[in-house]
Amino acid sequence: VQFQVDAYNYNQWGLASGTVVQVSEDIVHDQEQPVFTVKCSLRESHLQLKNGYRGKLKKGMTLTARFSITRRSLYQLLYDKADKWLNPKLG
Numbered sequence: 001v002q003f004q005v006d007a008y009n010y011n012q013w014g015l016a017s018g019t020v021v022q023v024s025e026d027i028v029h030d031q032e033q034p035v036f037t038v039k040c041s042l043r044e045s046h047l048q049l050k051n052g053y054r055g056k057l058k059k060g061m062t063l064t065a066r067f068s069i070t071r072r073s074l075y076q077l078l079y080d081k082a083d084k085w086l087n088p089k090l091g
Contacts, residue, residue: 002066013047
């Protein structure tokens with residue numbers, strides 16, 4: 001999981017890394033959208049600029065979590081797009 005912390009500009013500070021600890025078994029409705037609650041843990045307690053200055057991550061900070069579901073090569077992505085375009089009835 002990659003975390004984009006709202007308090008720190010990710011273009012300068014980068015993203016924090018973490019892992020998924022738990023995914024709820026039941027669906028919760030958030031703003032009328034069904035979602036699963038996911039608990040994650042951070043690998044570090046700070047973000048760091050290129051000059052070495054550290055910014056501490058604190059409880060209550062808002063963030064956006066980016067989950068990697070699968071990894072695909074550029075070739076695979078292009079092939080899938082071309083295949084759907086060339087064979088639309090199979091897609």
